[in-house]
Amino acid sequence: MKPTVLIVMGSDSDIPIMEESGKMLGEFGIPFEMTIASAHRSPERVAKLAGEAEKNGIEVIVAGAGAAAHLAGAVAAYTILPVIGVPINSSPLQGFESLLSMVQMPPGVPVATMAVGKAGAKNAAILAAEIIGRSDAKVAKKLKMYKERMAEEIESKAKALNKGQRVKESKGQSS
Amino acid sequence: MKPTVLIVMGSDSDIPIMEESGKMLGEFGIPFEMTIASAHRSPERVAKLAGEAEKNGIEVIVAGAGAAAHLAGAVAAYTILPVIGVPINSSPLQGFESLLSMVQMPPGVPVATMAVGKAGAKNAAILAAEIIGRSDAKVAKKLKMYKERMAEEIESKAKALNKGQRVKESKGQSS
Amino acid sequence: MKPTVLIVMGSDSDIPIMEESGKMLGEFGIPFEMTIASAHRSPERVAKLAGEAEKNGIEVIVAGAGAAAHLAGAVAAYTILPVIGVPINSSPLQGFESLLSMVQMPPGVPVATMAVGKAGAKNAAILAAEIIGRSDAKVAKKLKMYKERMAEEIESKAKALNKGQRVKESKGQSS
Amino acid sequence: MKPTVLIVMGSDSDIPIMEESGKMLGEFGIPFEMTIASAHRSPERVAKLAGEAEKNGIEVIVAGAGAAAHLAGAVAAYTILPVIGVPINSSPLQGFESLLSMVQMPPGVPVATMAVGKAGAKNAAILAAEIIGRSDAKVAKKLKMYKERMAEEIESKAKALNKGQRVKESKGQSS
Amino acid sequence: MKPTVLIVMGSDSDIPIMEESGKMLGEFGIPFEMTIASAHRSPERVAKLAGEAEKNGIEVIVAGAGAAAHLAGAVAAYTILPVIGVPINSSPLQGFESLLSMVQMPPGVPVATMAVGKAGAKNAAILAAEIIGRSDAKVAKKLKMYKERMAEEIESKAKALNKGQRVKESKGQSS
Amino acid sequence: MKPTVLIVMGSDSDIPIMEESGKMLGEFGIPFEMTIASAHRSPERVAKLAGEAEKNGIEVIVAGAGAAAHLAGAVAAYTILPVIGVPINSSPLQGFESLLSMVQMPPGVPVATMAVGKAGAKNAAILAAEIIGRSDAKVAKKLKMYKERMAEEIESKAKALNKGQRVKESKGQSS
């Protein structure tokens, strides 16, 4: 099955973070491709990947990068596909600069910026699914089920916590 | 024509910012609706707007808010539509807290966060067009034209600057 | 005894922090209930918990959350009970965004925000006791004793430090 | 009627901000007293005001201060009444340091911190009302009405915006 | 005379800042060219300008940009010429994000980052002169004279201040 | 009378801020001298001023500077006199960087750092008086009187506010 999401990251050290995007897309049954390209070290590769993505059948691009994280913006410069950015915490400034580098895009070229790190990588996949879900009813359905499952998990965790409290109480402990 | 984008903002004082989204959607010929709802002052209205958006034919929701900007996240909690957040600079902390409140969403519920203020409001509309452009070829084409026009405008501005420099030089001025 | 304080947190990973609230309420003899609800993953559960708290006899709600910590604000949106927020340090940005997301509430819906992490969780319980102490003389008395005990502990620690210094001096050490 | 809320501020330059607290308490029919005391310039006055507040019938203390805003903490050190802090934006660092100085209280002595500036001053009064509302049913009722009115205002503003849009549309304007 | 410094900026709104670079280069007698190119709106123009700069006789490139200021990094990706970056204060976040976007370049592709705004634009020209001064003795000499002049100006300002103080004193004023 | 405090600032644009130090020293009857020297533009002047201060009878040096405010540290490097630093808000980053540049001195060379701007300039003079007051009983006495006066001023302002409130009340206004 041809990939509809392209996950690109600035360095192979970003794989442990960006794999979260891959896992989540897998759960939604969305085929994806994962690759490496650096806005600064291989700008032509970025231009080519981004410029050809649409005609290769890609629907959404997810770009993860740390430090002065220009990758998502560089990708967005070359495509009209939605570009989702994941700031990665890999410098002494803790990803804070990566977040600002991604989100403060100038008017004309948006990057859909997610939270720093793994939470952001996972959410990038969910946003990609939400976008794809606009024209793919199966993905939309899976998103609805995922949302319900999240609420149910909270309920079970609440029950487990409640049960733990009662056990403690019955043993005479106050909290 | 039924709106496909819902623009919601936390307060009527946000209108001058969020109008930028409306103007830009207008340029792409995307019908939209603009309304006010507050995550904190009218939570049930937010839940209703977000919960019913999909069945009302909305494809993308744009949410703009200032201060502890929970609106986009509150909307995202009730829908599987893509939600785009615009942090608004309306407190003494200059929108910095609004940016962080929007972008640092927990795993499971993404908000596609844009830059603070007008740049972000404009980009929210472009991202909405990019998403709609995935299934609407006319919008995709307009995006391509918009992208080309941006590059051309840079070229003309560069020429104007260059011309200005030459005029100065011919008059004997050094810069 | 029916709980008068409801402690709610966004995730079960917050339990080690929020237990500090529980322990402290236990010391003041205030019955409490601890549960899990997420503003984004289970918004209806939050609305229900907050909306029904008052009629269930709750006097104060303590809400702890990390990242874009909307939980306390979401709770406050549905109740006229005092809501105390505890920002939790669980993201690469170190709880800084959680603090801002909680404290910068818009006019109309306050969240009584505490310090980030365990110090905040402990203080949330003390503030809850101060509120309950307004109509419960026993709790007020316990608060007075707690305050005196804190001052006494400082005195004993000062004495212990002083003693240690003298011992060092008598052994010929300068500090 | 004897005041039940004491509003204290560090300097008379804070009056334009802290008046928001007064106005709001007035709306809830809560009698209050407003005064000036500085944690650094008149520490004994602060100690006396805070130390005697409870026996003078005060139920809640609201403290507003800018720069290294120690006032709320200094008040809290001398009382078991709930203390609400309002950081004031009056230095080149924009109230950011005042917020941190108030909210990061050490374990044992909470300050219920509000947003920076006028929003915070207004919310301080609402939180005070919520606390007083625990034992004063009239205040609780007014809070419920206030909450409903806020939601209604959002609805009317939304309608006004909607009407404005329709008028524009009927005149042929796109946004 | 062919330009040896290329000044490029992201938008024509940056001209008032970047003119400072031009003025300063003029003082050092260094020919320069000023143009506009946007990393996001005209990426191919940036690639071309940067890629051809060396063979066009450019020795140093100065790049000024605001918001998510990727321009300097995008230029640096395409050249082995020294690239000097000037962060420009043009967003609600006050150029802070532009500074971080420029300075936190990943290993392999440096950007010589200057202070935010006019101070930085002026210093970019001086650094360019320092670089060119390595192989152009006339520029090096001018730099030495400039450095001496700066020290002398401080001396004269100190004298003027001193004189002003004495006049005040002789008139009986204390400071 | 020979000056015992040397006030040095990095630029004549800092005079309006640093005059506050002068005024305050004048109130304490401490003779001072005010001059300009830049750590970067006239390093030898700084070295000379700082190196000779002690033998010229100076007891305390106050140094005010903006941006990367190295002046106070540069002075401290050349003297064993107490050096007081005043960060000045003169860049787009609002003096925040000046504060950090001054206060974060490495072990071995302290700078007694004050608040950003006028408050800091005034306090620098008071700290200088406190230091001089250690060996000059007249200055110590003036400090005590100043401290009492501050407390009294707070009392009068509180009375004025209180009177204003009563007048309002007697006219039937609620706050």
Add this chain to the structure above:
Amino acid sequence: MKPTVLIVMGSDSDIPIMEESGKMLGEFGIPFEMTIASAHRSPERVAKLAGEAEKNGIEVIVAGAGAAAHLAGAVAAYTILPVIGVPINSSPLQGFESLLSMVQMPPGVPVATMAVGKAGAKNAAILAAEIIGRSDAKVAKKLKMYKERMAEEIESKAKALNKGQRVKESKGQSS
């Protein structure tokens, strides 16, 4: 020998940091006393310690505290002795809030703020010595020797590094 410096800290967990002040004072032969007092948990103890310090022969007070570090300001409120503040890194916000809480004192009550953590604690002792050195020639002499020793240590470390480089080179290693 009676102590001339009082070192006070907010909690016994601050001892490992504040011991650095003690060690350094020991090196200068300045007698000191170290104690614990909390601005919030034992405000009366702080008021007493600060209020009586001068008549007990104390010349300088060093105050170290973390979180909303009010201790130094609370001490300064009660004395005309120079007060030196050491912000301590003990919260998730890394001492950043402690620094701001100490340094941003309002006009009238200065705190001589040092760097965060051990560097600051050491420098507090050196600043205390510089102040005492104004009337104690022996301490002044020791400060001069300390300053010389620091410069010499840098020289020896530079020599050691240089020697290491030569050894490497002679063995054919490139750096």
Add this chain to the structure above:
Amino acid sequence: MKPTVLIVMGSDSDIPIMEESGKMLGEFGIPFEMTIASAHRSPERVAKLAGEAEKNGIEVIVAGAGAAAHLAGAVAAYTILPVIGVPINSSPLQGFESLLSMVQMPPGVPVATMAVGKAGAKNAAILAAEIIGRSDAKVAKKLKMYKERMAEEIESKAKALNKGQRVKESKGQSS
């Protein structure tokens, strides 16, 4: 071979970071010298090193320092050579203050500031090579090769990742 780059750092604890500059210069075949000098602890050594660098044949100075990192600015004050600054993450504030202390230089005295830590140290060497490459064709050629090698490495890493994905897929794993 005489060194053309001088690497100076504020403390021997900075060696592990600044060695990255040395290694990289070694790769470009640029002879360098590494030494220690502190702007605050040995200001005369800094003045001498910087003041004599040019006549000793140095072309570029790299200065690395942590905390209130004045070293690079202090060096720049004494030379017209290009000075490259590397902020070092060695305090509780994580190098953030070092970055601001270096980059926010006042007009007249630039410091070419790099990223915080090892990335910055490596890039300092590359920028030095770019400057030297302006008059040394061999270095320029090595820079071109280095740039090509970086792009190739990205390609190989992308291939390796791609291969890993295929292997996983052929074994039936989804991501």
